[in-house]
Amino acid sequence: MDRSLYEKPLYTDSTFPIRISYEQHRNNRVLFQNHWHEQLEFLYIIEGRAHIRINSETYEAVPQDLFIFNSNDLHYGEGISNNVSYYCMIVEPSVLHNNFIEDYQTSTALERYSSSYILLNRHIKNDTVINSFMKNMMNEQQKKEPGYELFVKSIVHQLIGYLIRNHDSKSLSSQKYNMRLRNLNRLNKVIEYIDENYNEQHSVEEMAQLANLSTYYFCRLFKSATGKSLVQYINDLRIEKAHYLLMNTDMNITEIALQTGFTNVNYFSRYYKNTKHISPSSMRKE
Incomplete structure (x- = not known):
């Protein structure tokens, strides 16, 4: 399982670089893992309640909320209610340019956006115009009538123009944008290393050195990016690996604990129960 923070969306049609999906989650705590990408992403809540974390900010999501993940925004979703459903639309910046856009002010705004320096408002609630945009988009996607790609584009x-005009957006300087991107790439190296060596012992100093950062700055950056300390992140990853072994192998609990990097079986059992709200032995019986 690749836990790299970086995610490159896949498009089945290069002439239509927009990916729209309907996602349903039943009794799943994690809706999507923490990740980032260059593309712009819209997430529109249909049913249920969730926590959506964007960079270091956490928002409560309810139906008809729109979340916007700007280029290189770290984002993570966790269900609060048992049933959560939403539409997800991922858009390549190139979609914002076409031969029909000739107005100078509009093309300038789109050029600024495509350079990834404009940050759109990340959480919008109770906007009837946006609700109409999203319903029309969902209708086109579901029916897929001839020419639906043009309607979706x-x-x-219209949605981007409306957001720029009616909801606060911020400009990010080239220097800040590039620094942000460098930090994300540094963290990617750490996350990938941990994923490959999760059952070994790791110190903060070791990971800071891998990221080429001071220990102090690494701890701040890691917590801001993942919402967790390094120790918590590693233990949570170990629990996910242990859960898989628990449900898919005949290994006993002691073997699983040691296999996934826990040196104390009692600590493993307590941590598993705190995370999954059920003991490892009870989970296996189910």
Whole structure:
């Protein structure tokens, strides 16, 4: 399982670089793992309640909320209610340019956005115009009538224009943008290393050195990016690995604990129960 923070969305049609999906989660705590990408992403809540974390900010999501993940925003979703469903639309910046856009002010705004320096408002609630945009987009996606791609692109253009005009957006300087990207790439190296060596012991100093950062700055950056300390992140990863072994192998609990990097079986059992709200032995019986 690749736990790299970086995710590159896959498009089945290069002429239509917009990916739209309907996601349903039943009794799943994690809706999507912490990750980032260059593309712009819209997440529109249909049913249920969730916590959505964008960078270091956590928001409570309810139906008709729109979340916008700007280019290189770290984002993570966790269900609060048992049932959560939402539409997800991922858009390549190139979609914002076409031969029909000739107005100078509009093309300038889109050029600024495509350079990834404009940050759109990340959480919008109770906006009837946006609700209409999203419903029209969902309708086009579901029916897929001839020319639906053009309608979807048109809705994306209108939505971006409406957001820039009616909801606060911020500009990010080239220097800050590049620094942010460098930090994300540094963290990627650490996350990938931990994923490959999760059952070994790791110190903060070792990981800071791997990221080429001071210990102090690494701890701040890691917590801001993942929402967890290094120790908590590693233990949570070990629990996910242990859960898989628990449900898919005949290994006993002691073997699983040691296999996934826990040196104390009692500590493993307590941590597992605190995380999963059920003991390892009870989980296996189910």
